[in-house]
Amino acid sequence: xxxxxxxxxxxxxxxxxxxxxxxxxxxxxxxxxxxxxxxxxxxxxxxxxxxxxxxxxxxxxxxxxxxxxxxxxxxxxxxxxxxxxxxxxxxxxxxxxxxxx
Amino acid sequence: xxxxxxxxxxxxxxxxxxxxxxxxxxxxxxxxxxxxxxxxxxxxxxxxxxxxxxxxxxxxxxxxxxxxxxxxxxxxxxxxxxxxxxxxxxxxxxxxxxxxx
Amino acid sequence: xxxxxxxxxxxxxxxxxxxxxxxxxxxxxxxxxxxxxxxxxxxxxxxxxxxxxxxxxxxxxxxxxxxxxxxxxxxxxxxxxxxxxxxxxxxxxxxxxxxxx
Numbered sequence: 001x002x003x004x005x006x007x008x009x010x011x012x013x014x015x016x017x018x019x020x021x022x023x024x025x026x027x028x029x030x031x032x033x034x035x036x037x038x039x040x041x042x043x044x045x046x047x048x049x050x051x052x053x054x055x056x057x058x059x060x061x062x063x064x065x066x067x068x069x070x071x072x073x074x075x076x077x078x079x080x081x082x083x084x085x086x087x088x089x090x091x092x093x094x095x096x097x098x099x100x101x
Numbered sequence: 102x103x104x105x106x107x108x109x110x111x112x113x114x115x116x117x118x119x120x121x122x123x124x125x126x127x128x129x130x131x132x133x134x135x136x137x138x139x140x141x142x143x144x145x146x147x148x149x150x151x152x153x154x155x156x157x158x159x160x161x162x163x164x165x166x167x168x169x170x171x172x173x174x175x176x177x178x179x180x181x182x183x184x185x186x187x188x189x190x191x192x193x194x195x196x197x198x199x200x201x202x
Numbered sequence: 203x204x205x206x207x208x209x210x211x212x213x214x215x216x217x218x219x220x221x222x223x224x225x226x227x228x229x230x231x232x233x234x235x236x237x238x239x240x241x242x243x244x245x246x247x248x249x250x251x252x253x254x255x256x257x258x259x260x261x262x263x264x265x266x267x268x269x270x271x272x273x274x275x276x277x278x279x280x281x282x283x284x285x286x287x288x289x290x291x292x293x294x295x296x297x298x299x300x301x302x303x
Contacts, residue, residue, distance in 0.1 A: 032143025035156060036139040042235070109291070137238055137240040195288045
C-alpha cells in the first residue's frame with residue numbers, strides 16, 4: 001500500500017478552547033481533524049499552577065510545514081495564558097494526498 | 102525493559118462502520134483492539150464532499166505485515182465509498198510477543 | 203518552533219486500575235497525564251483468557267528515563283494479573299522543558 005509520511009499534530013487543551021483551536025488549525029492549512037474528550041492533570045506552564053479537568057484532545061494530520069505553522073501559532077497565541085499540550089508524531093498515511101490543501 | 106518494535110494502526114471512520122472494521126482487523130491478524138469515540142470533520146475522499154459527525158477511532162498494535170494487510174484491505178474495501186482515515190505509527194511495546202498471532 | 207524529543211507513554215487498562223496507575227506514573231516522575239475512555243478486546247496475557255470491556259487509555263509525555271521506569275514498573279506490578287497494554291512513541295513536544303520534573 002502506498003503511504004505518505006506526514007505529521008500527526010496532537011493538541012490537549014481546556015475544552016473551552018475547542019472552537020478557537022479548530023478554527024485556527026483549519027485556517028493554517030489542515031483539511032480535517034478529530035476531537036476526543038479526555039481528563040487530566042498537568043502543570044499550567046508559566047505560572048506552574050495546577051489545573052485539572054475536562055480537556056479536548058485534537059488530532060490533525062498535515063504536511064510538515066503546516067505542522068510547524070500550527071505549533072508556532074499555538075506557542076505564540078496560547079502558551080502564556082492557557083494550558084495547552086502540543087506535540088507531533090511521524091505517521092505513514094494512506095491516501096496521504098488528501099491531507100495536502 | 103524489553104520492548105518489541107511494532108506498528109500502531111489507527112483508523113478513524115464513521116461509527117456505523119465499527120463492527121465491520123473490527124471483524125476485518127481481527128480476521129487479518131490483530132489480537133486485540135481499542136475503540137474510542139471522536140467527532141470531526143474532513144474531506145470525504147473521492148468526491149471531496151464534506152462530512153462531519155460521530156466517528157470511531159480504532160487502534161490496533163500489530164506486526165508490520167499485519168499492518169500492511171489491514172491498510173491494503175481498508176484502501177480496497179472502503180476508500181471508494183467511505184471516509185476512512187488510516188495511518189501507522191512506530192511504537193515500542195512491552196510484552197510485544199502477545200501481539201503476534 | 204523549538205521542540206524537544208520526548209517519549210509518549212500510552213497505557214490501556216481496565217478502568218478500575220485508573221487511580222492506581224495515575225498515582226504510579228506521577229510518583230515515577232510524570233508531570234501530568236491525559237485519560238480517555240475506550241472499549242476493546244484483547245488477550246489477557248498470562249492466562250490468554252479473553253476480556254472485553256471498558257478501559258482507560260492513559261497518555262503521559264516524559265523523558266526517556268521516566269518512560270523506562272514506568273514501563274518497568276507496569277511490567278513488574280501488573281502484567282501477571284492484569285490486562286495492561288503499554289507502549290512508547292517518539293514525539294516532538296513544544297515547551298518540552300515543562301515535562302521534566
